[in-house]
Amino acid sequence: MMLKVQGISKLKGLSVLVLAAALASGSAAASPCRVTVTEARTGLEAAAAGLQAGDCIRAWRRGADGEALLIADPLDLIVVELEQAPRGGVQLKVERDGQPSWLPIASGNWGVQALPELNAGDRTRLLDWAQTVASDPTLPFPPLPVDEPRARASLALWRAGRLGESGAQASDALYGAIIEALQTTLDPTAMAVLGHSRCVQNLQGWLFAQAIERCGAAAADFQRLDLPVAALRARQAQTSVLRQSGRFAEAEAALTTLEQTVAATVPESLQAIGLMHERAALLRQQERLDEALAVAERGLARLNQIGSADRLRLSFTSTLGVIQRARGEHDAAEALLQQAVVLSERIAPDSIQLARDLNNLSLIQWDRMDMARAQQTLDRALDIKRRRGASAVDLAATLGNLALIAQPLGRIDDAERYINEALAIYRQGEPTLVLANTLTTAGRIADNRGNSAAAYAAFDEALTLYRQLAPGGSLEAWAHHFKAGKLAEDGRLDAALGEAKTAVRLQRRISPGGRDLSFGLLRLAEIQRDLGQLKAAAVAFDETIALRRKHSPDSQSLADALYGAGTVAGALGQLDQARSKYCEAVAMLERQRLRWTQSRDDLLELGRNNVDVYRACAVAWLDADDPVAAFDVLEQSRARLLLDNMARHRAELIAALPKALAEQWRALQELAATLDSEQFQAREQALQRAVQAQAPAQAALLLTRPLPWAQLRERIGADTVVITHLHDHERFWIVVAQRGERAPRFVRVGAPADEILPRAHRFTQMVRTPAGDQDSLDAEGRWLYQQLLAPVEALLRAGDRLLWIADIELSLLPPGALIAADGRYLIESRALRQAASLSSAALARPPRQLAAGSQLLAIADPAANRLSLPSMARWRSTGASDELPALPGAAAEARSIVSLYGGTARALLGSAATERAVRSLAPQARRLHFAVHGLIDPLRPLDSALVLAPGDGSVEDDGLLLAADLLAGPPLTADLVAVSACDLGSGRVYPGEGLLGLRYALHAAGAAEVVSSLWPVVDQAGAQLMTRFHRELHAGQGTDRALQIAQQDMIDDHGVRDRVVRGVGGLITQGRASARVHPFYWAGFVLDGGLD
Template sequence: MLQVACRRSSAQGTALCESAWNQARFGDLHTALISADSGLKDFPQSDSELHWRFFVLKAEVLMRQGRYEESLAFSAQSLPPQFANSDSAVWQLLSRASSFTYLERYPEAERALQSARSLATSSQPQLVGEVLLRLGTLSSLKWDLDAAKSYFLQSLQFAQQSSDRFLEASALGSLGLVSARMERYGESTDWNTKALEIDRSHGLSSLATKAEGNIGWNYYLVGDFENALSHYDLAIKDAIRSGQEQDHAIWLLNSSQVFYDKGDLSLAEKYALDGLQIAERLNDPSNTIYAKQNLALISAATGQTALAQTYVDESFRLEGPNPDQQRQMYTRLIDGQLALLKPDLFKAERTLNEITKDPAATVSLQWEALATLAQVHAAQGKVAIAETEYSRSIDTIAKAQESVEREEFRLSFLSSAIRFYDQYVNFLLQQNRPLDALKIADLSRAQTLEHGLSSSPNPRAGSARPAPGTNVLALATRPQEIARRLGATLLFYQLGQKSSHLWLISPSEIQLHTLPDEAEIDALVASYRKTLLEDPRDPLESGNPAGKNLYEMLIQPVEKSIPTGSRVIILPDGALRSLNFESLPVYRSNPHYWIEDVTVSVASSLSLLSHVRNERPPRSPDLLFFGDPDPPTTDYPRLADAAEEIRAVQKHFNKKSATLFLNKDARASAYLSSEPGKYSYLHFATHGVASVAKPLESAIILTREGDSYKLYARDILQHHLNAYLVSISACDGAGKRNFAGEGLIGLSWAFLRAGAHNVVAGLWETSTASTPQIMDELYGGLTAGKTPAEALRSAKLSLIHSKTKAYRRPFYWAPFQLYSGS
C-alpha cells in the first residue's frame, strides 16, 4: 500500500516553527502548542535541530500558560551534545528558570538563569536581553527591587538596540510593575502605558493582558477602584483569549480585592473562588495563597471567623521553607486581625507589634497594622497607647499621600485608607472627645486641594494642618472661631459604615448628633435626586418621602439652633456632596424649601475655611466671559438661550472692564493666553462634560481649533486665579466622580484648585431656559453689594416666586451650588 501522506520538509518545518513562535508572541498560546506538538510529531529524531526547537517551544508555551510543573517535567530531557551551545539550549534554560521562579523555587531559578546568561553571552548573544528580563523578574519576586529595575533597564536597552519590539514591550511592562512595587505610581503608569501602546500596535495580546492588569493594579494602589476594575476587566478578557491561565487568575484575584474594599463581598467572594480554582489547577502557590488571603478577609467580614482562620492557616502552610516575606507578612496581618475578633488580644498584640517594627513592611501594611494595634490596645484599656498608634497610622497615610507626585493619584489615594480615619474618629467619640473627633474627621478632607493651594506660585494661605510627624490633633483650626469670623453656622457631616455623625458649630456652641449609617443616607439621596431630575411634579405639592426623611435626618436635629435668615455653611461627606441642601422640603403648616429659611454655601474642609475671609464684591470688577461657541460637533449644538445669558451678564459690567470671547473666538487657547488670573469674575456660558473615569479630563466645550475644542480641568488648574467668583453654567460643572475625602472632582474643583475664591457650578444638567434669569439676578445682586451666597439665594428665590410655575421646581434652580475656596 502506498503512503499518501508525508511529513513536512525541513523548510516547511522551519516555517512552522517560526510561525508557532510568532503565535506564542502574539498571545495565541493554544495554537502555538498545537503547532509545537505537530512539529515534534513530524521531526521525532533526537539528532534533528528542528526537533529541539519544537521541544523548547512547547516547554516555553506550557510555562506561559502557567503550567509550570508540566513544563518542567516535559523539558527535563538533556539536549544532545551537538546542540549544547544552540539557541534551543538557552531557551530550555530560560523556560525552566521561569517555571522555577513562578513556583518560588528561587535557588534553582537562579542557577538556571546564570547558566543561561553564560551560554547566551558566549554563544547566543541575541538572547542576552531575554536572560536579563527573566533575571529582573526573579529579583522582583524576591523583592530585590533595585536589582530588578537594573535588569529591566538593561533588557530595555538591549531590546531597543536590536529593534526587538516584543522584548521592548516586556521590559517596559516589567519596569511598570517594579515601579509600582517601589510605590512610584506615576513612573509605573508611564512605563505601562508605553508598553501597552507597543502591545496594541503590534498585536501582542499576550503582553497586553499584563500591561492592562498592571495599570489596573497601579490604580488600585492609589485608591482609584473604578479605573482599577475597568483595566482588570480588559486584562481578564485578554487572558482568556490568549489562554494565559495564570494571568487570568491574577486579575480575578485582584478584582476580588477591589470588590472587597468597595464593600461588595458577594462579588469579592465569587472572583476569589474563581481565581482559586485556576490557581489550584495550575499548582500555583503564589495565587493560591493570594486567593486564600482574600477569602479569609471576606469570611471575617461576614462573621465566619473559624473559616477565615482556616484560610489563614492554609496560607501559612503553603508558604513552604522559603516564604515570600511580603506575602507572609500580609497573612500575619490578617492573622492578627482575626485574633482581635476572637478576641485573643495577647496574640493580636504580639503579631501586630512584630509587623509595625519590621523595616521591610510596606507603607500600607504599616498604617493598617498600626490602626489594628490601636484597636487592640483600646480593647485592653490602654487608651493613651491606642491614641498614639492611631496618630502614627494617620501620619503614615498622610506622608504616603504627600509623596504621590501626580495630582490625579493624590485625589483617589484616601479611598483605601479613609476607614482608618473613621476608626480614629469613633475611638475619640468613645472617649467623649467630640471636638478632637471633629479635628480628625477634618484631617481627611480636601488634602489634595489644600496641598495644591498652599504650594501654588502665589499661595493665599499656608496649611492649617499639622506637619507630618507632629501631633495630628495640634491643629491651628479652631472651629468656633471660624463660625464667629464668618458669621455662620457650620454643619459638618461624616458618613460611616455603622453610623454617621453631624457636628453643628456656631459661635456659641458645638453639638454632636448621631445619624443613620451611610447606606441608608445614600439610598435616600439617590431617591430624592431621581425625583428632582425625572418627576415633573413639584415635591412640595406631590409630597416626597425621601426628601422629607432627608430633612428630618440631616437638618431637623439642629434646626432650633439655626436662626431663620442666617448663613449656613455645609461641609458634606459622601453622597451628601451631590445633594443641594437648599432643595430639602420642609413639610410644616406652610410647606417650603429650606432655601426660604437660610443662606447656604458649601465648603470642603474646616482647614480651608480657616483662611476664608468675609469679602464683599470688588468695587471695580472686571469680567472674563466665554460664551456661545461655534458648535465643534453635532454632540454640542448651539445653546438656545446663550445670547440671552450673554446680555444678562454683560449689562452688569462696564464695557471697558468686560473681555468677551464669543462664537468663533471662544477657544481654549484664548483662555490660556488671556491672563485669567487678573480678572475678578470669570463666566462660562457653554456646554460642559464631566468625566467619571478621568475627572481632570472634565472640560468646557468651546469652538474647534484644529483637533481640539475642550478646555480641560487639568489645564485650568495650571493657570493661577485670584477671581472673586467663577460661574460655570455648563452641564455637571460640579463633577460626577466623588472621591473619599476630596469630594466631587470636576470643573468647579479645578477652578478652586487654581485659586478662585468662590465657584458657582451645576450638580446636574442645567436648564438653558431658566439660566439667564438666574445669572441676571446673581450679577445684579453682586453689583448691589451682596455676597455670592446672598446673591445666588436671591436669584433662586426669584425663580421660586416667579409667575412661571414650572420654575418653582428645584430642577430649575437647585443644580446651581456655591462652593467656597480659601
C-alpha cells in the same frame, strides 16, 4: 563547491585540507562567503569578542596552536557553539573587509544569526525583508533559488530567528515545514540542529508541551551523534520547560542529573553557571527563598570571575531581584531590578528583554505603592512589546500587571479589559501556572465588579490548576486568600475562615516571617473579628503589624493592619489602644501621600480607600474628649487634592519669592516621590520656616497642608458659622466651628447614621424631580433639618451666615432646601456658601482688583447643537443624546447680565464663543459667566467639560473646555465664575474630596468663588435667577447674600414656566404649580468660596 559537514569532529581532516588549500592558494579572501553574519546580539559572547554584522566566518580552532577547521555553513557554526565552545578556548577565523583575523570567543550563547552563501542581490533582498518584518510580521518571505538542503535549512533558521517570539506558532510551523521537506535529504547533524532550535523556540514561545517533547528528542539525537555537550544544552532547555510549566518534581530530578553530568564534562563552563541560574529559579518557584538567594549569589560571583556573558549576568541580576522581592527585601529588590533594567538598556536597548525587566521592576514599584512609576514603567514595557512584535504571552504578562495596578485604584473597567485580554492569550495554550495566576486576578476583579458567580468560578479554576501544577505552594495560598475574602464579603464567614486558615497554613510553611504571610494573617484576623473571635483576631492583627513594620513600613498595607487592630481593640473596650492604632494609621497615610505621585484620579482613590481610617481616628479623639484633635483629623481627610491644586496653580506666588527659596520649593516638589518620609518632612519644615520668615503671605499657599484648628479659628468671619458633620458606622454628630472658640463643638444627633444618610440621599433625588410629591418632599426636608441643623440652632445668631462643609455622603444635598420648624427654607433665613474643607476656604485667595480690563465676560449659547465632533464621541458612547437642545434664553440671559455692567462687560455669543476666544479674554475679566451646556463624566470627573462653539478643530480649540484643561492651564484670575449649565456641580463623590467636576476644577484653577448648579437648569428660570444674582452683586452685595436674594426671589415667583433644560438629553417637562416654587428651580445653585 560547498562542503557538507556531517559533524565537524568527524571530518576535521578534510576540513583542514580544504581550508589549508584555500589559504595556500591565496584565494580565501576572494572565495564566496559561506557564513555571513547578519546580527551579533549585544551582550552575548560573539559581540563581546568583536563579531559584527557583515563579517564572514571561515573556520574555527581551539587555542592559537589548534587545527583550523572549516565552517561550511551556519549549521556548522551552531554545532561549534553548542558542542565545542563550552569546552573553552574557541577562536573563530573572521574575514572583514577582505582582511582575515582570529577572534577568541567565550563559551556560552553567541547570539549570532548568519546567512549561507548567497549572491549579493539575494542577500540584500533578505536583509530588506528582515528590516520590514519587524513592524509587519505578515510580510511574506522572499522566494530564493536555493535547492541545497543545508542552505535551505540555514535559511529557515535565519528566518525563524527574525520572526523571533513575535510569531511562536508561525516559527514552529516554519520549522515543521522545513523539517518535513528536508528530512529525507538533510544529514543527521543538521536535523538535530533544527530540532534543538525548534525546542528553544517552543520554550521562548511558551509552547511547553511541544518544547518538552522536542528538547528531549534533540538531546537524544545529539547523544547518538556523539555531541554530548550539545545534548546537555538540549536537556537544560527541557528542564527549564518542566520548571516553567510547574512540574517541579520532574524539573528537580532532571536538574540534579544535569548538574552531575556537567560537573564531569564541562565543570568550568558558562553552561555550569547557567545551571546554577536554573537551580535558583527552581528554588524560587518552590518558595525556598533563602536557598535560592544563596545559589544565585554564588552563580553571579562565579560569572563575575569570567568577566563576560552579560546576558547571563542580566538573568542572574533579574532573578536575584525577584527573589529579594519575594523575601520582602524591597530596597535590595528595587536596586537589583533597576540594575537589570540598566543592563538591558545597554546590551539590548528597546528590546523585548528590556520590556521584561521593566515588567519585573514595576512590581516592586507597585509593592511600594509608587503607582506613578509603576504605571509609567508598564506603559513603557507594553509600548516596547507592541512595537517589537513580542509574543502573545509576553504581552499577556504586562497586561496582567497593568490589571494589578488598575484594580486597587478603582479603575475596574481598565483592569477587566487588561485581564480579559491576558486570559484570552493564555487559554490558547496548555494550562500553566501563569494561567492560574491570571485567573486569580480575574476573580479579584470580578469580585470588585460585583459579579460573584464569575469571581468564584475564577478562584475555583485557579485552585484546580494550582493543585495540579504546584500543590501546596504560595500561589495556591494566594488563591485561598482571595477566595476567603470573597466568601467573607458575601457573609459566608465560616467558609471564609476555613479558606483563610488554609492560606495562612501554607504561607507559614513556605515563607515564615515573609511578606505574603502578613496578607494572609490580615485576612484571617478580619474574619475572626467579624465572627466575634476577638482575642484570636487581636493576636493575628499584632503579628500582621509586626511583619508589615519589617517589610513595608509607612505603607498602605501597614495602615490597613493598624486600622483593623484598632477595630478589635475598640470592640474589647481598649479605647486608648484603639485610638493609638487608628491615628498611627492616619499619620502613615499622610506621609504616604507625599510619595503618591500618580494622576489626580489615583490620589482620589487613596482617599476612597481610607476614609474610614480618618473617621475612626477622629471619633476616637472625640471619645477621648479632645474635639480639637478630632477636628484636625477631620480636616486632614477633606479636600487634600483641592489644597494641592490651589498651591500648584500659584505660579505667580512662586515667582514672587526670593530666587533661592523659589528654587528650593520647586526642587522639593520634584523630590517628593523619591525621598523617604523623614527626609521629606525635614526638608519641608525647613523650607516652610524660611518662607514664613521671608514671605509670610505666600507660605500657607505654597506649602499647603490642612491647617490646624489653632490657625483656623481666627480666620472665620465674625458673622460666619461653619457647619459640617462626622459619623461612624452608627453615631452622627453636627460639628459647629466659630471664630475664636477654644474648640469646635460636636453635637450628637439622636438618629443613627444609617438612617440619616439614606434619607438624605432620598431627599436629594426628590428635589431633582419637580413632578414628584411636594408634601413628601417637604416632610423629608423638615426631618433632615431636625437632624442636620436644628440641634445647634441655639448657637446661631440672627444674621449669621453659614459655611456648609458637606460630609462625603451629603455632597449632593442642597442645604438651602431644608425646611425649618417655622416652615421656611434654610435659604430664607441664612446666606449660604459651601467649601470642600475649612482649610481650603481659609486658604482661598481673596478677590483682587485688576488694573484694567473687563469687569465681566459672558459666554452663552455657543453654536454647537450636536455631539458630532470626534472629541465628543465618549459622551455619545455612554448613551447621551446626539442632539444638544437650543438655549433660547441663554443669549438673552447673557445680554441682560452684560447690560448691568455697562461698557466694562463683553459677551461671546454663538459662533464667537470658542475655546480659543474664552482662553484669550478670560484672564482680563474679573467675573466670568457661562450659560452653556455641560457634559459630566461621573467616573472620570476631570474629563467633564463645558460645551463651547467649535473652533478650528485643534486640541486647543475643539469646542470642549475640559476640567483637566482648567487645572493644567494658566491660573484663572476671576474673582467669580458663575455657570448655569447642565449638572455643572455634579460629578463623582470621592471620600475626602467632596464633589468633583467642573465646579471643583474652576475653583482649584484659581477662581476665588464659583456659583454653579447641581442639576439641569430650566432655561428661563436659570436666566431669571442669574440675572437677579448679578444685579445684586453689581449693587454691592456679597456673593452669598446676592445668591440668597436671587433664590428667595424665585421661591414665590410662579411665572417660571419655561421647560427647556440645559444639558444633554433633550427636554424635561413640568407642569404642576404649588403654593411655592419647587426647589428644583432654585435650590441647585450653590456658591463655593472662601471665608470672606
